[in-house]
Amino acid sequence: MYLRLILKNLQHARCFVPCAVLLSSLVGILTEPIAAQGTQKPPPPLTAPAQGSTEALPLASPNVPVRETVPRFIDWAARSRPDQREEVRKMIAASSANSGAAEELCREISETQNEDHSRTLIMLSVLGEMRNSEGEKCLIRFIHLPLPTKGTVVNGEIIEQTSLATLQGKAVDGLAYARSVTADRELLWAVSSHASKIVRAEAINAYLWNHQDSEAARAALLKVVRPNERDLIDRPRHEPGTTREQFNGKLIVYAKMHPAPEPQKRNARKLSPQEGVGDGPPPEAAKRSPTTPPKEKQ
Amino acid sequence: MRYQFLRWITFAGLLSLGGSVNVSAVCNQTSVSQADKDLWALHGCWTDFFLWQYQEYNLSSNDWGNRGWNDACNNNLEFPKTWNASFLVTYGLLDNNNQSFHGTTDYRQLAESPDSNFKDAVYYDATDSTGIFGSFTYHWPGDDEISLSCNLFNSSVANANPASRAGDFMHEGWHGWLTEGNWDNGSAGGHRPGPTGACTINGCDYFYFHGIGAYAFGALYQTDGTANRFHSPNQVQVEFLCDVSDQPQPWVPASVRQAAAADANQRAVQRFINGPGYTCGSPRPW
Numbered sequence: 001m002y003l004r005l006i007l008k009n010l011q012h013a014r015c016f017v018p019c020a021v022l023l024s025s026l027v028g029i030l031t032e033p034i035a036a037q038g039t040q041k042p043p044p045p046l047t048a049p050a051q052g053s054t055e056a057l058p059l060a061s062p063n064v065p066v067r068e069t070v071p072r073f074i075d076w077a078a079r080s081r082p083d084q085r086e087e088v089r090k091m092i093a094a095s096s097a098n099s100g101a102a103e104e105l106c107r108e109i110s111e112t113q114n115e116d117h118s119r120t121l122i123m124l125s126v127l128g129e130m131r132n133s134e135g136e137k138c139l140i141r142f143i144h145l146p147l148p149t150k151g152t153v154v155n156g157e158i159i160e161q162t163s164l165a166t167l168q169g170k171a172v173d174g175l176a177y178a179r180s181v182t183a184d185r186e187l188l189w190a191v192s193s194h195a196s197k198i199v200r201a202e203a204i205n206a207y208l209w210n211h212q213d214s215e216a217a218r219a220a221l222l223k224v225v226r227p228n229e230r231d232l233i234d235r236p237r238h239e240p241g242t243t244r245e246q247f248n249g250k251l252i253v254y255a256k257m258h259p260a261p262e263p264q265k266r267n268a269r270k271l272s273p274q275e276g277v278g279d280g281p282p283p284e285a286a287k288r289s290p291t292t293p294p295k296e297k298q
Numbered sequence: 299m300r301y302q303f304l305r306w307i308t309f310a311g312l313l314s315l316g317g318s319v320n321v322s323a324v325c326n327q328t329s330v331s332q333a334d335k336d337l338w339a340l341h342g343c344w345t346d347f348f349l350w351q352y353q354e355y356n357l358s359s360n361d362w363g364n365r366g367w368n369d370a371c372n373n374n375l376e377f378p379k380t381w382n383a384s385f386l387v388t389y390g391l392l393d394n395n396n397q398s399f400h401g402t403t404d405y406r407q408l409a410e411s412p413d414s415n416f417k418d419a420v421y422y423d424a425t426d427s428t429g430i431f432g433s434f435t436y437h438w439p440g441d442d443e444i445s446l447s448c449n450l451f452n453s454s455v456a457n458a459n460p461a462s463r464a465g466d467f468m469h470e471g472w473h474g475w476l477t478e479g480n481w482d483n484g485s486a487g488g489h490r491p492g493p494t495g496a497c498t499i500n501g502c503d504y505f506y507f508h509g510i511g512a513y514a515f516g517a518l519y520q521t522d523g524t525a526n527r528f529h530s531p532n533q534v535q536v537e538f539l540c541d542v543s544d545q546p547q548p549w550v551p552a553s554v555r556q557a558a559a560a561d562a563n564q565r566a567v568q569r570f571i572n573g574p575g576y577t578c579g580s581p582r583p584w
Contacts, residue, residue, distance in 0.1 A: 155486070265481045279433040
């Protein structure tokens with residue numbers, strides 16, 4: 001480790017002062033206790049195994065208003081563990097004919113989409129899994145919501161636009177799962193004409209998955225997909241339970257069609273401010289003083 | 299840590315110059331996302347963990363004082379949300395040799411502060427800037443800096459969940475790996491200018507595709523200097539998010555897994571010149 005530090009520092013040693021500082025730092029490092037020198041410390045052991053959601057609550061119940069049952073069910077489903085996936089599906093299926101619950105979900109999705117993205121994802125998932133006709137109408141309306149054209153820009157991306165498109169991607173999952181004539185029609189419209197590539201890509205993925213990745217499904221997609229987006233049909237899918245062999249076999253073929261150029265080294269020299277920063281302008285010079293430990297409450 | 303001695307000199311110098319704590323505006327501190335709440339509910343508020351986390355991630359009261367440093371169990375605030383994401387990195391992955399892209403040891407070394415095979419030592423602070431998700435800044439002398447923006451904390455933003463926040467630890471940490479190895483990943487904040495190829499934003503990467511098992515756990519930092527064995531920041535982030543989505547510990551909540559998959563998938567579609575990347579998670583709604 002010391003040799004690597006010396007080599008790195010020598011890259012930057014272009015004058016006397018940095019060299020003197022370097023020497024001082026090495027003296028400091030070498031006289032420090034070993035434990036303080038870049039060693040990972042083990043975290044506290046996770047002694048009490050964390051418990052996920054346990055108490056199942058119905059999505060709809062005869063004598064309880066959906067305004068009460070739906071949010072409680074969403075709370076429970078959001079916390080559910082991977083091994084509860086089938087249990088959640090059964091609970092949703094048990095209420096799939098309840099259009100009141102679907103309408104309530106639709107109302108809450110509209111209310112929450114700009115406040116809590118992760119909760120909205122859960123609600124759209126539940127609504128899609130219901131396969132309810134009112135729910136389908138809601139999902140169709142949702143994918144047609146216009147994307148914001150103004151907002152917070154990060155790397156040229158309007159993040160409010162990405163946020164809505166990601167939610168619309170979850171909505172097209174529900175439409176694909178419905179496998180109805182109307183839902184499939186909307187799905188194929190999304191493949192060709194949705195304003196967001198995120199949604200177009202997910203519509204293709206969901207359509208293929210719901211048609212067992214069949215040749216007929218590929219053919220149907222090829223009729224509507226944008227010519228420059230045909231690659232979206234060939235993407236490997238990594239999902240829970242996908243084995244190494246299944247995934248790697250597809251990836252090898254895909255990677256050959258999508259090669260990356262050789263990575264480039266930069267010259268060994270002191271980095272300019274632009275080169276020394278990732279993802280944004282350099283913040284102001286750091287001013288740090290020794291810290292006190294955090295507290296639960298002051 | 300690297301350059302402790304120099305940092306001591308720097309601190310002493312700043313103190314002598316009257317350097318003061320810079321307390322600025324803060325992010326939205328009145329709400330928390332469903333995914334953050336659900337993960338939080340699993341540990342309550344674990345004092346031993348956050349007392350470990352602030353040291354291992356090199357957080358300071360100077361940077362986090364008005365962001366929950368002295369209210370570390372209030373999950374509306376930035377510091378609690380940060381250590382909640384660290385909880386996911388530290389304990390939340392299954393490390394399945396047959397199905398995970400990388401292991402906890404990789405993601406921990408990449409995210410945590412100490413100097414390692416992955417990068418030089420870093421420290422974390424927070425910024426009110428909303429023009430970034432996070433940023434990496436090289437400092438010489440001294441530890442490198444990872445800044446986390448309000449876009450990772452404000453619950454109205456898609457990335458304000460523990461998986462995406464932790465994904466940003468990986469992304470920014472990988473800028474540290476690129477810097478340490480003297481790799482040139484482009485002039486747009488350490489990425490290629492865009493849109494270009496299949497990338498739709500300004501800040502594009504290549505996806506150096508590799509299969510499951512191509513890297514032993516702990517070997518993510520390795521490269522042979524060619525495209526056959528290399529990673530870009532967005533790629534590492536997608537691989538981490540896929541591992542959260544598809545290979546989590548049995549207790550990771552659905553809201554965290556779904557947020558991870560959604561982030562991985564939008565990133566795979568938008569950010570790769572030779573993309574799109576593969577999809578993660580199941581297209582079945584539930």
